[in-house]
Amino acid sequence: MIAFLQELAGSLRHADAGHFWFWTxxxxxxxxxxxxxxxxxxxxxRLIQDTPVSRIRSAAQGYVRLQGHARLLPGPEIHSPLxxxxxxxxxxxxxxxxxxxxxxxxxxxxxxxxxxxxxxxFQLTDETGDCIVDPAGATVxxxxxxxxxxxxxxxxxxxxxxxxFGGGDYRYSExxxxxxxxxxxxxxxxxxxxAPQFDTATELRELLAEWKRDREALLGRFxxxxxxxxxxxxxxxxxxxxxxxxxxxxxxxSLDPDIHVLDRSxxxxxxxxxxxxxxxxxxxxxxxxxxxxxGFLALGCATVFAxxxxxxxxxx
Numbered sequence: 007m008i009a010f011l012q013e014l015a016g017s018l019r020h021a022d023a024g025h026f027w028f029w030t031x032x033x034x035x036x037x038x039x040x041x042x043x044x045x046x047x048x049x050x051x052r053l054i055q056d057t058p059v060s061r062i063r064s065a066a067q068g069y070v071r072l073q074g075h076a077r078l079l080p081g082p083e084i085h086s087p088l089x090x091x092x093x094x095x096x097x098x099x100x101x102x103x104x105x106x107x108x109x110x111x112x113x114x115x116x117x118x119x120x121x122x123x124x125x126x127x128f129q130l131t132d133e134t135g136d137c138i139v140d141p142a143g144a145t146v147x148x149x150x151x152x153x154x155x156x157x158x159x160x161x162x163x164x165x166x167x168x169x170x171f172g173g174g175d176y177r178y179s180e181x182x183x184x185x186x187x188x189x190x191x192x193x194x195x196x197x198x199x200x201a202p203q204f205d206t207a208t209e210l211r212e213l214l215a216e217w218k219r220d221r222e223a224l225l226g227r228f229x230x231x232x233x234x235x236x237x238x239x240x241x242x243x244x245x246x247x248x249x250x251x252x253x254x255x256x257x258x259x260s261l262d263p264d265i266h267v268l269d270r271s272x273x274x275x276x277x278x279x280x281x282x283x284x285x286x287x288x289x290x291x292x293x294x295x296x297x298x299x300x301g302f303l304a305l306g307c308a309t310v311f312a313x314x315x316x317x318x319x320x321x322x
Contacts, residue, residue: 030312038304044298050276051291054284057192062266063134069275070195072268074132076139077186084126088180089164094140095148095183095279096127100159103175116177117145119159130189130268139191140269141280147280147287150182183281190284197264209252210245215249 057071065072076085076094085091088098101116102302131136154165157174164180183189216225228244229235236244270277 026312026316027289029145031310033182033305033312034309037302037309039296040302040305042117044295044302047291047294047298050286051276051295053192053276054278054288054291055173059132059174060138060195062130062132064193065266067196069192069271069273070193070268072130072132072137072191072195074137074189075132075134075187076183077129078191079127079129079138080187084124084128085120086180086182086184088161088178088258091164091182091184092161093182093184093312094187095126095146096124097146097181098122099179101179102159103177114280128168129185130191135266136265137195137268139193140267141279143270144193144277146181146183147189147282148181148276149281150184151180154175187281188283189277190280190282191268192275193279195268196272197266209255211249213248213252214244218258273322 038172053070057069059073060066060070062072062074079093083092084094084096086093086096086098088096088100099121100119102119104117105112106115107113115162125140125142128139128141131138152165154161154177156162156176156178157176159176161176161178224236224244225234228240228242228247230243231237278287282290
């Protein structure tokens with residue numbers, strides 16, 4: 007091993023300056039990136055641990071941790087553009103296999119031809135209420151990840167009876183957050199009041215005009231003497247009934263809950279949407295911290311070794 011390192015040091019000492027600095031700076035940059043990633047994963051882990059779970063109905067305004075289940079909002083459903091599967095969030099990428107020849111050598115690589123991420127709103131629901139989720143900018147740990155191949159740029163649908171196998175020059179990758187999935191979310195929580203401003207006179211006038219258009223129904227309800235007309239006393243009964251109806255509608259609207267929204271933090275804290283539990287997510291984060299630090303140490307040592315071999319730092 008010592009002989010190998012001495013031979014490697016000799017090669018580095020006499021290597022072309024351009025090549026030496028290219029690979030040394032690349033190793034140093036890689037070490038810096040891995041250290042930054044380790045710090046990022048450590049920060050995420052601490053936030054997951056230190057942020058208590060809040061209930062939607064009683065959550066404070068600001069950065070929170072929620073957990074519940076993913077649901078669709080009323081209206082058009084969300085479908086993955088790649089497979090057509092109904093979901094709450096999607097990501098996909100389409101790659102094409104390309105073969106090139108350079109200096110008589112054959113090289114094959116996958117080139118991305120299309121990629122997109124969902125930005126459509128969906129809903130997080132717990133036992134106390136509902137919260138609208140805007141997934142733009144979120145780091146998502148989905149419940150379904152799959153990849154398959156085909157012969158056309160757009161697949162005819164999801165893979166049937168297979169997942170990772172199949173032929174073709176196109177490769178499709180898809181990630182889905184599915185309807186009903188358990189969801190752990192960290193992000194910026196805010197509520198906005200949905201309490202309306204009432205115009206009782208206008209609402210009363212509009213309701214009376216609506217009732218007048220159906221004269222037969224109006225007479226059936228309020229023509230007490232059966233003469234086919236609404237007299238002054240009966241009209242007063244109509245007005246009182248309309249006023250009661252208007253106030254009932256206003257009361258119903260005023261009891262509607264506030265609208266809650268979860269989206270990206272304004273202060274740079276992570277916005278996470280995970281179908282993994284907190285324990286599973288923390289375990290994954292710790293593995294990423296370990297491998298990032300391991301890579302940082304390896305590339306850092308390689309950088310120092312190369313500089314020592316050239317006599318640019320002490321110890322060589």
